[in-house]
Amino acid sequence: MFDFTITARNNRARTGVFSTIRGDLITPVFAPVGTQATVKTLTPEHLKDIKATLVLSNTYHLYLRPGDDLVAELGGLHRFMKWPRPMLTDSGGFQVFSLSQTRKIDDDGVTFKSHIDGSTHRFTPERSVRIQENLGADIIMAFDECSDPNDSEYSRIAMERTHRWAERSLKAKRRADQTLFGIVQGGVQPDLRAESAKFIASLGTPGIAIGGLSVGETKQQMHDTLDVVTPLLPENKPRYLMGVGTPEDLINGVLRGVDIFDCVLPTRLARHHSAFAPEGRLNMMNATFARDERPLDENCDCYACKTFSRAYIRHLIMARELLAGTLLSIHNLRALIRLMEDIRVYIADGTFEERVPDLLRQWQGNVARHKKS
């Protein structure tokens, strides 16, 4: 269990199989985010339809509501939300640190106030692991400190704390049916990232996460950081780039040896009436779609594209009908999952690296318009 077998390589990019008790994960993989034990607006049937294999859920949110003890009492997260396939929970670290005004960090842990009712709570590495054991995801994360990438002085402090907390997280872990990944931090400083990669690799966890990216650094800094980190990680363990990303981030991440991604972008874009499409991101409120009988993307095999016209989806948006968000979520998630499926084929046939410029060009419109918004 939790073995990673590499099935094909294309320079640093690779395809692989990561085994869990709930089935094998074929990598590279994009995981939809189900923050509050639901991928917003979708049923588990929709998730199976779009061929999602891994779903992420958030420890911070579920700890606060409905409570990890309640989820445990009801048989764990898989049973609670009826997602029978592999799941991953974050450690709560990132969410807690995002509450910049209402949390205090010390060497032992973090005290923070709930965004729901302002009540005071405390996470430590041990507490985070205990909560994640209650939730019962297949892949859980060490408790880490995600620092501002532009605060170079603080990055060392946060990184060293992350390392101590990774050791404590590992020590606290009890369940054999879960695997815990250590998290590489170090901001955008190559020396710190290298140090962190070596330290986390030395812990011997079955997978390694790369944290603190997509939090304010430039695309170039993200690429440079990956160029430093992944070569220092063991080949035979999956690498998980947390909270990333856009289609271009997925392509660039795989190119640099990343295996697992998650991001709220597809469902967030859906709530903002946007769809991934070959001609670039579509703002589906646009009047040009009022009589457009084409699907969102003629090449897409999702339920929304196989069934409905752009005109209908625009009507739903204009009429404030919630089905619009469901259909756009299905499509946007499927678009990224299809991208990963394509990338796996390209890696297997050895053409991925040479196709990257084309792939990036193909998704360019989606990226550019996303940045402007």
Add this chain to the structure above:
Amino acid sequence: MFDFTITARNNRARTGVFSTIRGDLITPVFAPVGTQATVKTLTPEHLKDIKATLVLSNTYHLYLRPGDDLVAELGGLHRFMKWPRPMLTDSGGFQVFSLSQTRKIDDDGVTFKSHIDGSTHRFTPERSVRIQENLGADIIMAFDECSDPNDSEYSRIAMERTHRWAERSLKAKRRADQTLFGIVQGGVQPDLRAESAKFIASLGTPGIAIGGLSVGETKQQMHDTLDVVTPLLPENKPRYLMGVGTPEDLINGVLRGVDIFDCVLPTRLARHHSAFAPEGRLNMMNATFARDERPLDENCDCYACKTFSRAYIRHLIMARELLAGTLLSIHNLRALIRLMEDIRVYIADGTFEERVPDLLRQWQGNVARHKKS
């Protein structure tokens, strides 16, 4: 086409088959309401899963947005919203008369202001039929005036206008693949209702609607009105009780010879976090459900009940996750569709009438708690 064959009788209650070009409707039938070309939060697949056979959509709403011309251009409502089974549109009459502050009625039609942007529009019987032809539902309605049931003097005026408009609607109708139902009005005055029933029956439409109920009259008045009207209608034509209703209304309506019902209640209750259940209507926000592993209704075969616990649905509500509304809509609609399926079995085996007290008792909790809210 549009033949009605009665397959079983139990005193005034009956089961039957109404033929349309999109398939046979087995009656008695409850139609979910898709006001704006979508049954709120549900995909057409969900509707098929709950065994919906007839869906209603609203002429007033679709005329304003996206516009009936646009729907026609895109191939009609069935194709637009991907509902391949029978559909029914109302005439817009009820919605327009509900805009009591912003509409003016004259003998030729009604001038009204859009609830969306305040723009001025005019419906006449001819216009309503033309819009409904553009939308393309299988069953369309004559343009009628729905008056306040407690304004007995005005009821005659509205009824007589409704009769003239029914004749004009019939004359305006052109499409052979659609059937138009006349509408019986007359408030809660037995003499007017009898007069209206005879007049509308004399028009020879393939089905007859009973309008102006569930708009402020008492339950007793509704029953008394049905007791006057249905015996005066031809046996071999389906009767459609518009905008009704609650589970008890469906039972009492079938008992009095009604064949078709529609109501927004199941989806509206879903948006207000309520579920039909054997022990009475459940307010799913209630803390007693926090750890309740049972489905909403152990006897229900819907996706929500077969898949999720009350605890999970309550969590979704507390976390403001939209999936809650989807699951509750699926369940509440399926509950009424199942009730109709059961009633059809009881009519066929001749036990419906004797079961009515039990059925009403069974649904009492749902009714009582609904009235209080």
